[in-house]
Amino acid sequence: MEKRAVTCPKCSHQMEEMKFAGIDLDSCPFCMGCWLDCEEVSQMTRSRGNAKLKVELKSPVQSELHCPRCRPARSMQVGPHVDIPTLQLDQCPECGGVWLDRGELTTLLSHRGNP
Numbered sequence: 355m356e357k358r359a360v361t362c363p364k365c366s367h368q369m370e371e372m373k374f375a376g377i378d379l380d381s382c383p384f385c386m387g388c389w390l391d392c393e394e395v396s397q398m399t400r401s402r403g404n405a406k407l408k409v410e411l412k413s414p415v416q417s418e419l420h421c422p423r424c425r426p427a428r429s430m431q432v433g434p435h436v437d438i439p440t441l442q443l444d445q446c447p448e449c450g451g452v453w454l455d456r457g458e459l460t461t462l463l464s465h466r467g468n469p
């Protein structure tokens with residue numbers, strides 16, 4: 355599958371592909387946020403072994419960010435992660451892609467889910 359370049363939903367900077375914890379993702383060199391496509395999200399949850407890492411929002415509301423993948427652009431939804439109340443995630447309801455601000459991916463990956 356051919357990957358299109360992603361534009362940062364926050365600052366419209368051109369994002370760069372990078373690898374983080376074995377996951378291919380797109381990172382913005384400007385605001386240091388990152389974008390995970392739906393399959394990259396499942397790649398991330400799989401790579402966690404038996405720890406159940408969910409990417410799910412609790413009572414999401416419409417975000418002011420737009421999905422960098424969907425055409426025409428779709429408003430994403432924002433809300434706290436189901437297990438980590440301090441972590442605000444933006445997710446596209448259409449393609450399932452997730453936007454994480456600087457440091458949020460680390461927070462998410464260091465979370466140990468309930469068995």
Ligand SMILES: [Zn+2]
Pocket residue numbers: 362363364365366367382383384385386387
């Ligand atoms: Zn950015």
Ligand SMILES: [Zn+2]
Pocket residue numbers: 421422423424428446447448449450451
């Ligand atoms: Zn989308």
